[in-house]
Amino acid sequence: QVQLVESGGGLVQAGGSLRLSCAASGRTFSSYGMGWFRQSPGKEREFVGSISWSGGTTYYANSVKGRFSISRDNAKNTVYLQMNSLKPEDTAVYYCAADPSGYGGSSYRPYQSWGQGTRVTVSS
Secondary structure, eight states: OOEEEEEOOEEEETTOOEEEEEEEESTTGGGOEEEEEEEOTTSOOEEEEEEOTTSOOEEEOTTTTTTEEEEEETTTTEEEEEEOSOOGGGOEEEEEEEETTSOOOSOSTTOOEEOOOEEEEEEO
């Protein structure tokens, strides 16, 4: 398994941007699919986006498509979530997760390692 630590959250005005980072420990990071999920108070955790082990395949939730993008740097054991045109409804705790199959995807079931989360607050 890998250990994951998210960073980059904070307070931003609507329309602004943030970039979240997820640093992973372990030599096998490059074989994992990586996902980003978020959870708002009173809501279930929801899928944001994912990226395959090679970076060649990405998926996004409809709610963030065209505004968010995921990338990874396997040499740095890090995956990123670039968030643009932020909206108040993007306010949540954001979690990264690692899928050992290398695929990623929208279901939380394949993900076996989770970070502690980083809070994003978008003010109107």
